[in-house]
Amino acid sequence: MSEMNFQVNLQGMIELLSKHLYSNPGVFARELLQNGVDAITARKKLGHSFEPKILIELYASKTVVIHDNGIGLTEPEIHRFLSQIGSTSKREELDGGDDYIGQFGVGMLSCFVVSTEIVLITRSALEGDTLEWRGRQDGTYTIRKLKREAPIGTSIYLTCKEDYEEYYEWYKLEQLMTHYGEFLPVPILLSEDRYERNINGALPPWQLDRQLALDYGETQLGHRFLEAIPIKSLIGEAEGIAYILPYAVSLQAEKKHKVYVKRMLLSDQMSQILPEWAFFVTCIVNVGGLKPTASRESFIENELFFTVRDELGQCLKRHLMLLALTDPDLFEKIVKIHYVSLKAMAVEDDELYQLFIRHLSFETPYGMMRMGDILQRSSNIVVSSTLDEFRQVARVAKAQNVMVINGGYVHDFELVRKLEEYDKDTQVGVLDPINFTNLFQDLTASELITASPFLSLADKLLERFQCRSAVKRFEPAELPVLYNTNEEFNFLRMAEQTRAESNELFGSVLDVVIHEIHEVPYARLCFNYNNPIVQQAIDCGNPEMQKLCIETLYTQSLLLGHYPMSSEEMKLMNMSFMSALSIGLGQAGET
Numbered sequence: 001m002s003e004m005n006f007q008v009n010l011q012g013m014i015e016l017l018s019k020h021l022y023s024n025p026g027v028f029a030r031e032l033l034q035n036g037v038d039a040i041t042a043r044k045k046l047g048h049s050f051e052p053k054i055l056i057e058l059y060a061s062k063t064v065v066i067h068d069n070g071i072g073l074t075e076p077e078i079h080r081f082l083s084q085i086g087s088t089s090k091r092e093e094l095d096g097g098d099d100y101i102g103q104f105g106v107g108m109l110s111c112f113v114v115s116t117e118i119v120l121i122t123r124s125a126l127e128g129d130t131l132e133w134r135g136r137q138d139g140t141y142t143i144r145k146l147k148r149e150a151p152i153g154t155s156i157y158l159t160c161k162e163d164y165e166e167y168y169e170w171y172k173l174e175q176l177m178t179h180y181g182e183f184l185p186v187p188i189l190l191s192e193d194r195y196e197r198n199i200n201g202a203l204p205p206w207q208l209d210r211q212l213a214l215d216y217g218e219t220q221l222g223h224r225f226l227e228a229i230p231i232k233s234l235i236g237e238a239e240g241i242a243y244i245l246p247y248a249v250s251l252q253a254e255k256k257h258k259v260y261v262k263r264m265l266l267s268d269q270m271s272q273i274l275p276e277w278a279f280f281v282t283c284i285v286n287v288g289g290l291k292p293t294a295s296r297e298s299f300i301e302n303e304l305f306f307t308v309r310d311e312l313g314q315c316l317k318r319h320l321m322l323l324a325l326t327d328p329d330l331f332e333k334i335v336k337i338h339y340v341s342l343k344a345m346a347v348e349d350d351e352l353y354q355l356f357i358r359h360l361s362f363e364t365p366y367g368m369m370r371m372g373d374i375l376q377r378s379s380n381i382v383v384s385s386t387l388d389e390f391r392q393v394a395r396v397a398k399a400q401n402v403m404v405i406n407g408g409y410v411h412d413f414e415l416v417r418k419l420e421e422y423d424k425d426t427q428v429g430v431l432d433p434i435n436f437t438n439l440f441q442d443l444t445a446s447e448l449i450t451a452s453p454f455l456s457l458a459d460k461l462l463e464r465f466q467c468r469s470a471v472k473r474f475e476p477a478e479l480p481v482l483y484n485t486n487e488e489f490n491f492l493r494m495a496e497q498t499r500a501e502s503n504e505l506f507g508s509v510l511d512v513v514i515h516e517i518h519e520v521p522y523a524r525l526c527f528n529y530n531n532p533i534v535q536q537a538i539d540c541g542n543p544e545m546q547k548l549c550i551e552t553l554y555t556q557s558l559l560l561g562h563y564p565m566s567s568e569e570m571k572l573m574n575m576s577f578m579s580a581l582s583i584g585l586g587q588a589g590e591t
Contacts (some may be wrong), residue, residue: 389431
């Protein structure tokens with residue numbers, strides 16, 4: 001018997017595994033199950049007739065033994081695969097390597113995280129000798145031939161490392177073996193003091209029908225999901241179930257999917273296996289055609305990975321399209337719960353836009369309406385860019401039967417603007433509040449001649465407030481005037497008010513900004529010729545009364561529209577109110 005050294009610093013490698021490569025010490029259970037399943041797969045390829053089995057035995061001496069009746073190892077294979085980090089007996093030595101779970105020759109070393117010594121007893125299906133490999137933490141190992149003949153396969157003995165006693169208890173081993181191996185195709189047995197329990201054997205959720213898959217999701221994941229969607233990728237040998245979450249989630253929320261590789265759990269915290277837009281689902285998926293990373297807790301994100309991810313996403317989209325036709329109530333429920341995030345994703349994804357746009361709701365003068373209902377009502381749509389602009393015209397737009405949509409909420413403006421790309425019969429215009437009055441009914445030529453002196457006076461009086469006047473017929477008749485602005489005007493107004501209240505230095509900066517505006521914008525005050533008061537003001541022919549009426553209606557429109565008023569406008573409002581009050585009291589005294 002000769003003693004040889006590992007070809008790496010084993011102590012440093014163990015620290016690397018325990019602190020950096022693997023997320024928790026319990027992954028040794030996954031590595032041992034993987035080795036056993038791969039060994040059994042390799043022996044099956046030789047054509048042997050046997051009953052595959054992995055047996056985990058737990059002893060009171062804090063020792064765990066893992067037996068498999070797989071292909072076993074020869075002495076050259078032991079030297080190569082247990083002493084050289086990065087070598088693996090699966091893909092390089094045997095045909096059909098895609099049938100194997102493991103790829104990296106570091107799995108056995110993960111056992112050193114929880115064990116002071118690893119003893120491996122093996123007999124190869126290719127040779128007759130029974131061999132013992134004994135590895136130690138100091139970086140040495142020994143190999144010797146045993147006189148007794150062991151069954152074909154491998155047995156691995158682990159002895160407890162201080163502070164890791166928990167991993168040698170029944171409850172913990174049962175939890176770990178079930179966690180990683182409950183769906184493996186090889187029977188896994190856990191044994192202690194003649195008590196034996198089968199760890200696996202249940203059908204995985206991706207092989208269940210819809211109702212059983214939903215029941216499984218409720219039992220295992222703790223939610224009564226809205227829907228269970230089969231997902232599959234032929235190129236990635238992937239199949240699974242995507243569950244639609246029954247509660248709203250943020251786009252930024254961490255995505256957690258449960259992913260298996262050839263039915264061995266890879267991770268229950270994977271975030272990238274589905275496209276980013278699939279924020280409203282959590283999935284359980286088994287993959288055979290993607291390469292795991294060295295830690296076997298995620299996949300190498302190469303071109304194949306992204307192709308598989310897109311295929312799984314297409315499965316989701318097709319099912320949702322079918323759901324919209326076959327179960328509209330459920331589809332509407334999904335949209336209602338995930339409404340905010342769906343809008344955000346529909347802006348970026350054209351297929352999602354087409355799928356969801358008619359089911360998303362928007363604010364209109366008639367209240368919140370689904371886009372499908374909006375399009376049934378009108379094919380000519382006007383969308384506002386801000387909430388304030390919508391509020392300026394909403395009441396009047398309803399009376400004129402003009403379909404205006406509030407685009408002031410997040411993503412709504414972009415969603416409405418895209419309508420023309422997908423519906424050729426729909427026209428979408430951007431609201432210009434100042435020119436909105438162009439949609440109103442014009443006066444007759446004779447009426448316009450009568451109103452002309454009144455409008456000239458209004459323009460003269462309102463010039464200092466950067467406002468011009470117009471007169472139209474519109475509904476509702478009880479609304480005497482409509483005051484409209486746009487963003488450019490509001491910005492200029494805010495800048496001028498700030499300049500008036502700021503110090504000299506900041507005021508000079510604002511002067512530069514204001515002077516950069518080449519064409520001074522004007523607000524629009526549109527008088528309603530259907531309103532009796534407006535008609536009386538136009539027809540009265542008394543310039544003083546007309547002046548009072550114009551000033552009163554102007555300041556009233558600012559109040560009704562919740563516009564901030566300058567000190568000069570506040571003064572004008574008070575003066576016009578007092579003048580009207582004086583005239584009224586004077587007339588009352590005369591009677």
